[in-house]
Structures are given as C-alpha cells and as structure tokens.
Amino acid sequence: MANGRVAGWWRAWRASTPPFAADHRPWTLPDQPFAMWQVWRDLLFAHWPVPPEMLRQTIPAGLDLDLFEGQAWVGVVPFRMSGIRLRGQPVAAPWLGAFPELNVRTYVTAPGGARAGVYFYSLDAGNPVAVALARRWYHLPYFFARMRVGERAGWIEYDSWRVHPGAARSRFRGRYRPLGEPYRAAPDSLEAWLTERYALYTADRQGRPLRGEIHHLPWPLQRAEAELQFGALTAQHGIVLPDRPPLLHFARRLDIVAWTLTPFG
Template identity: 45%
Template sequence: MITNKQRPWPAPSSSWIIKQSWRDLLFLHYAVKPELLRPHIPVGLELDTYEQEAWISIVPFWMSGIRFRGTPSVPYLSQFPELNVRTYVKVGDKSGVYFFSLDAKSALGVYFGRRFYHLPYCYANMSLERQADGKIVYDSFRNEGSFIFKGSYRPISEVYRAEAGTLDYWLVERYCLYSESRNRIWMSEINHEPWELQDAAYEISDNTMLQLSGIDIAAAPHCAHYCSRIDVHVWPLKPVQA
C-alpha cells in the first residue's frame, strides 16, 4: 500500500525552467564514516548524517522527455542514460544532495550541466537494456580515469513510499541540489511527487565509481531501492547566501 501522500517539500514560488522524467532508477547506498567524507565536501556545505553515519549513493538511470519551459522535447536529444555518484549535505536546515560525478551519454547534457549548473558532468559510453523479465542491464565506461559501472537490477517488492523519519526517507526525499564554483555555493530547487520505491535485487560485475581518495567504502551497499519513473521540475541555479 502507498502511504505518505503529502508532498514533503512545497514547490518554490519562482517558475521552473526544465522538466524531465527519470526512469528505471537504482539507488545503491553506502555508509561512510563522516570524518573520511568531510574533506571532500566544499566549504559552505555541511555534511548531513543519519545516526552519525554519512552516505554515498550510486544512481544509474535514464532520462526522457527533457524540455525547457514552453518548448517541446526534441527527439534524440531529450533521452539518454545517466549515472550519478552523490552524497548528502545541507545548508542551515535545508537538506539536499551534492554530486561527486555525473556521467551521461549526451554531449549537450554534459555541456549544459557544467555550464549552467556547475555540476561535474562527464561524457561516458553507456548502454541500458530492459529484458523481457524486467531486468535492467546497465553498462557505463568513462575514458577519463577509466570509471566503470557494469551490472543489472530489477524490482522485487510492491511499490511503497518511505515513512518520514526512516533511513529510506532520509536518503531519497531531498528537493534541492548543491554545487560549487569559484569558491561559491549554488543551489537549485527540484520538485516532484514523493518517490514510489521498490526493493531491488542487483548484480554488479564491475564498479570503480567510488574511487575517492582516502575513503574506505564497504564492498557491498547497505541497502538498495528501485523506482520505475518520476517526473521532475527543475528551477534555475541561484547563489547561496553566505
């Protein structure tokens, strides 16, 4: 049964500028000691923790229907796979996500994300295949640094919404992203319905996405989630007040 139908974060008052759909998402969540992760977080962001643990997540998925406000989506440009490595931060009492890397099979998407959102996008050779039994086979290789992610995943439970106060809720229900450029912190609001999650089974054959210097990450994720689709509105980037 789906519960928690209240939108957990109100929509920002200004107008969104981008709409997109995120599809076939897998969240692989790894617990990390906060003292190991803090040196990798820009000054101006506070590392967010859950019961004294920090977290890093790998998120393979694909995007579709990308368009700017008032314009249609463009075939062949509005759909591509993406692979994110992120952690959890806050400014004051506003929790969000901070990205260590975002790989995408879209030169335009990489340019736009870097230029207008100050996000560490990189182009990668990527493929995603949905098999007849619902399994998603995902393959990503970035020449720069030989970052690789190969594996498969599928949902194995009924759909549910995370309950407030739980680790599941803390990990996924975040409605802004933070980035850093020229020693300044920036923030973009993101709005969508609460995540409709499923438990996930997965097999990872190769994964070098967590090669962060000085961070000891467990060999296996602590937990995993799947979401089939969520429609997202994205607001313009704005500077965070010092």
C-alpha cells in the same frame, strides 16, 4: 493545426508552477517559475553507510555533511533520463532525447542543517550535448560516457565506460530489478531520508556554493536486487565503501521539475 500548436506552447509557458502536489515537501516551493522538466526511468538507488570523517573534506566549503543517526551515506544511482524540456516547450527537446545517466552522490545541507539536498561527486551521461550544457549552466561534474542500457527477463542491464576528454576513466557494469509492489517511504525513515531530497548543491568556479531546487511527487519505491561491478567510480573520490551489500531501492518512473541555480550563504 497551427493554432493548436501555438495554444500548446502558450499553456506550457504559462505553467509556472508544477502541476502536482507540494504538501509533502519539507519547505515551500520557490517563488520563481521552474526552469525545466525531466523524467527519470528505471532508477536504482544503491547506498552504503560510510564514516562521516571520510567525506567531510570532499564537499565544498559552505556546505554541511548531512548525517542519519550519526552516519554519512554514499549513493550510486544509475537510471535513464528522458523527457527533458524547458518550461514553455510542450514536447521534449529532440537534440537531448533519452540517454542513460549514472551519478555518485552524498547528502548535504546548507549551513545549520537547512534545506537537505544532494551533492554529486560525478555524473556520467551518454549524451555529449547534455554533458556540455549541464557543466556550463549547472556547474555539475558531468562526464561523457559510452553507455548501454537494456532490459532482459525483468532485469535492467547497465554498462557505462567514461571516455570524457581529460577525465579519469571509470567503468560501471551491472544489472538490477524491482521486487514487490511500489510503496511510499515512511516519514522519518532512512529510506525517506535518502530519497526525498528537494535540492542539489554544487559550487561555481570561484568556489561559491550554489543550490538548485527540484520538485516531484514522493518516490514510488520498490525493493530491489542487483549485481554491480565498479571500482574507480567511487575510489577516485577517496571513498572506500564498506564490505557489505548495499541498501537497494528501485523506481520505475519519476517526473520532476527543476529551477535554476541560486547562490546562498
């Protein structure tokens, strides 16, 4: 039994490249080994178009706002995080476990339109250890929140109340469910532009832009319906959402790997 565990750890440690295809990526995989695995479950993409001028001053220097046909987009994304493990761990870290996460995001590139990715305005999470580690290691605006997620009659029911010390309070409540069968977004479609992102961007305390590469298979999207209630979650960032229904997509599960942050520019 002990020999089997050692062999499992050794195989996991040697797995320096993701065990799934990469030919769909817009650029090649990083040369260095990935840092961690994650599993995202029961995820909703809720997206709204907004004027680019509303967002340009809200992203760090050294990043360009990414636009689709001249339009910027803001996303609110609730999901369940699970399966977090460092490369070299054959099983998930027990002190992280599974927890809800909710992020507010827009879409950016490196200067000149290179390597389209995601910029996060906020990330609420139900695990204080994960929040502390992500703030320290990834320089991301994570906040601890009291969160409840369940499933009833096919609906994912979600409730999040931010209680992070010193942070502005915000509440998110809603429910959502998938409609129809999973599909892959067509290349060059708005759906692909919003979801097929393989980098995240942030800045360190000195304001230096940082990029973290991620990798996954193409999103198994489904149409969705949702009933959502939130106010300060986006307004506290100066974002005024249009008075129109969001564009909705659901994904039951996606396995991802992530690399450590690197400076650029």
